[in-house]
Amino acid sequence: MLLTLLFLVAVFVCPWLYIKWGRVKSYWLQRGVPHYPPHPIMGSLTFLQRQNPAMWMRQLYKDFKAPYVGMWLFWRPALVINSPEIARRVLVKDADIFRNRYLSSGKTDPIGALNIFTVNDPLWSSIRRRLTSVFTAAKLRSLNGITVSKSKAFIDRIAVDSKKEDPIDLRKICTDYTTDVIGESAFGVTSNCLAEGDSIMRKVTREFMAFDLHRGLSWSSIFFFPDLVDVFRFSFFPKDTIQLLRKIFRTVIEQRGxxxxxxxxxxxxxxxxxxxxxxxxxxxxxxxxxxxxxxAAVFLLGGFDTSGTTLCWVVYELAWNPQIQDRLYQEVLALKRKIGDRGFDSTVLSDVNYIDCVIKETLRFYPPMGWLDRIANKDYKIDDKLTIEAGTAVYVNGVSMHMDPQYFPEPEVFNPDRFLPENERDIIPYTFMPFGEGPRNCIGMRFAYQTLRQGLADLILNYEFKTLPNSPKPKEIGVEKKGMFLMPDEKMSVQFVRRDNEFVNKA
Incomplete structure (x- = not known):
């Protein structure tokens, strides 16, 4: 009986699979869209857990040099957008058609599924509208006191750690700083990780940074094939950490009445x-x-590691580019001499254009998330040659346009001058998108810039950054393969040397 059943399955299922596979692998060929040959099971996703998705996107961009490239999410067709004009239409002009993200979590993971990053309409619009009030310029200015105090603690921590034998772990100390800033400015929770070496908020964010095989598979599914999330009960955040964050959340709510x-x-x-x-x-x-x-959880995740790692990359790049570092130092020092005893804050730092240039050039090299995913809610005409079907996922390949010499001459050269006001106006729109574009751009962008400016200004006023012997060049630093973001996969360190100016405490 069993043999008969297996025979019937083979007779009827195998031909169906063969026909189905034939349709799948010829999908983009029939539409004249360039593509890599798909894997019979994984489609285009053979890079997952072997290569960071942003690195795969860059390779695809180089190999095809086409405005769009076809791919498969297992057997599901998707499209990678390499054109700034098509990106503009998807992200802004026709945003109503591409309102939702493709990535999502599942019913088994409510905290991962309901946050503003993963949730879709109509709930997304309601949440976004109500949260926007938190990120106005006036509200951010009211947080200056927290950012200033944490930046001072940052400088003090480096003074202590510089005396130790082991080189400072840049990513660790920078994310200590951003965790403290976000812990207090967003949650009202005292976080003194910089001063005390640890805090309850740092315990949460430390777990957020850990990517083992299971977490890597969870994120791979959420970002590239969410239908599997409920099947394997994957989660966006570590489940034990969410229990701790829920306890913190409830405690603060009770304290506020x-x-x-x-x-x-x-x-x-x-x-x-x-x-x-x-x-x-x-x-x-x-x-x-x-x-x-x-x-609360996604704001913590989206803020501490992306900002902390960006600051880490900034310091490392400046150590390898001393002329750029000295130019930034001279501008920050001139500002400090102008304001005297007044500390840096978001208002006065707006006078140092070059600090934003350095941050933006770093984000051009290392945007936290290298692509922007959307899903078409109806058939959509890409151009005269191609119309995609409703339900097709599209990926705007921002990380690759950032490194295209057509848009950024000598893209491998770290050159903040690209973003000086007189030069920035010549940058082609939608070729630089570290925080996304359109209605679903990063809601915390201004908060991130405020945190980065403050930390970098105080750092460079107090310390010169120097490379350590035998340390790798920035472009030789690998990035995480199991995660989705452009985070370094090895320890990065520089030597911090006390500056010789009238504002530095030599004690």
């Missing part, structure tokens, strides 16, 4: 979340604790 105490003005992210729930009650909407916690 609970969900019922009216919030008149949102001081930070937590106040904004409380206000969202209170407004929803008045409008007869059901806002769960999971939905609120999901926003």
């Amino acid at each position: 609970g969900y019922e105490k009216e919030v008149k003005d949102s001081r930070d992210l937590l106040d904004a979340l409380l206000k969202i729930k209170q407004e929803a009650v008045k409008e007869n909407e059901d806002i769960s604790e999971d939905l609120l916690l999901a926003q």
Whole structure:
């Protein structure tokens, strides 16, 4: 009986699979779209866990030099966009058609599925509208005191660690700084990791940074084939860490008087979340604790490591480019002499154009997430040769346009002058997108710039960054293969040498 059943399966299923596979592998060929030959099972996803997706995107861009390239998510067709004009239409002009992301988590992972990064409409629009008030220029200025104090602690920590035998781990100390900033400015939780070496918020973010095989597979599924998330019960965040973050979240809510105490003005992210729930009650909407916690978790994840690692790359690049470092130092020193005893803050640092140039050039090399994914909600005409079907995922290949000599001459050269006001106006729109573009751009972009400016200004006023003997050049640093973002896969270190100016405490 068993042999008969197996025979029937072979007779009917195998021919169906053969025909289906024939249609799959010829999908882009029939439409005249360039592509790598698909793997019979993985499609185009054979790079996962072997190569960072951004590095795969860059290789694809070089190999085809085409405005778009076909790929497969297992057997599902998708399209990689390499053209700034098509990117503009997808991200902005026709954003209503590409309103949603393809990436998502599942019902088994509510915290991963409900945050503003992964959730789709109609819930996304409601959350985005209500959270926007947290990131106004006025609200960010009110956080200056926290950023200034944490930046001072950053300088003090380097003074202590520089006396130790082991070189400073740049990524670790930079993410200590950003964790402290976000812990207090977003959650109102005292975080003194820089001063004390650890904190409850740092325990959370340290787990967020860890990518073992299981976490890598979880993110691979969430980003490139979310249908598998519920099958294997994958999660966007480490589950044990979310339990700890939920405990912190509930404790702070209770300290502020609970969900019922009216919030008149949102001081930070937590106040904004409380206000969202209170407004929803008045409008007869059901806002769960999971939905609120999901926003808190993704803001922490999206802020501490991306900003911390960007600052890490900035310092490392400046160590290898001493002329650029000295130019930035002279501008920061001139500003400090101008303001005297007043500390740096977001208002005065806006006068140092070059600090933004350095940050932007670093983000051109190392955008935290190298691509922007969307999904078409109806058939869409890409150009006169191609119309994609509803449900097709598209990936805007920003990380590759950042390194195209057509848009950025000598792209391998670290040159912040590209972003000087007189030069930046010549950059072709939608070729530089480290924070995304359109309605779904990064909501925390201004907060990230404020944190980076403050930390970098204080660092370079107090320290010169020098390369260590036998340390790899920036372009020789590998990036994580199991994660999705452009994070270094090895320890990065520089020598911090005290500056000789009137503002540096020599004690």
